Amino acid sequence: DQQVKQNSPSLSVQEGRISILNCDYTNSMFDYFLWYKKYPAEGPTFLISISSIKDKNEDGRFTVFLNKSAKHLSLHIVPSQPGDSAVYFCAAISTSGNEKLTFGTGTRLTIIP
Amino acid sequence: GAVVSQHPSRVICKSGTSVKIECRSLDFQATTMFWYRQFPKQSLMLMATSNEGSKATYEQGVEKDKFLINHASLTLSTLTVTSAHPEDSSFYICSANPLGHEQFFGPGTRLTVL
Numbered sequence: 001d002q003q004v005k006q007n008s009p010s011l012s013v014q015e016g017r018i019s020i021l022n023c024d025y026t027n028s029m030f031d032y033f034l035w036y037k038k039y040p041a042e043g044p045t046f047l048i049s050i051s052s053i054k055d056k057n058e059d060g061r062f063t064v065f066l067n068k069s070a071k072h073l074s075l076h077i078v079p080s081q082p083g084d085s086a087v088y089f090c091a092a093i094s095t096s097g098n099e100k101l102t103f104g105t106g107t108r109l110t111i112i113p
Numbered sequence: 114g115a116v117v118s119q120h121p122s123r124v125i126c127k128s129g130t131s132v133k134i135e136c137r138s139l140d141f142q143a144t145t146m147f148w149y150r151q152f153p154k155q156s157l158m159l160m161a162t163s164n165e166g167s168k169a170t171y172e173q174g175v176e177k178d179k180f181l182i183n184h185a186s187l188t189l190s191t192l193t194v195t196s197a198h199p200e201d202s203s204f205y206i207c208s209a210n211p212l213g214h215e216q217f218f219g220p221g222t223r224l225t226v227l
Contacts, residue, residue: 034214034215036218043117043218043219043220044206046217046218049215089156098162098170099214100159101159101208103156103158104156105155105156
């Protein structure tokens with residue numbers, strides 16, 4: 001039972017354009033969401049997070065949008081840079097629980113120069 | 114961000130041997146650490162939650178006698194893969210959260226069992 005899903009296994013975007021990565025969840029107890037970037041053979045790097053009391057959080061080139069009614073979140077990267085090429089995972093937590101992260105399946109983003 | 118280290122980064126061992134992986138929080142104390150494994154082209158799967166001073170909590174399907182976890186101090190958790198077999202070959206990653214809900218991950222350990 002995949003509670004956090006990233007339906008696009010891969011995405012290619014031209015350098016300088018906007019990259020939009022999507023994530024859906026099914027567990028209504030999730031109330032905190034995170035995005036991680038991962039290179040092969042390395043641990044994930046935290047990018048940005050959002051609480052369910054917000055619908056948007058922005059940090060530099062990264063913006064996360066949350067639509068609670070649709071149980072959907074997205075990560076926008078603009079402008080996209082070649083160094084953004086990596087696998088991106090969304091993750092969710094129920095903060096009233098035990099802080100365990102539930103990860104999505106990941107989206108491989110390739111930025112085309 | 115917070116720094117989490119892992120050692121070793123890579124280990125190759127013979128089938129039947131035990132392997133110990135260390136996870137350290139370098140600039141903060143962590144009463145809880147998490148251990149994950151990742152198979153090629155798959156997501157990260159939580160194996161267990163390591164609790165300082167008490168027993169680890171294992172996820173369903175993870176053998177606690179196979180994957181021994183010890184959280185002896187506020188900055189160190191160890192994962193020992195006992196009697197390793199080729200199917201245990203994987204990428205093992207630990208994490209901890211210094212403050213709030215954001216978990217910070219170690220660089221991972223690639224285990225190859227021959």
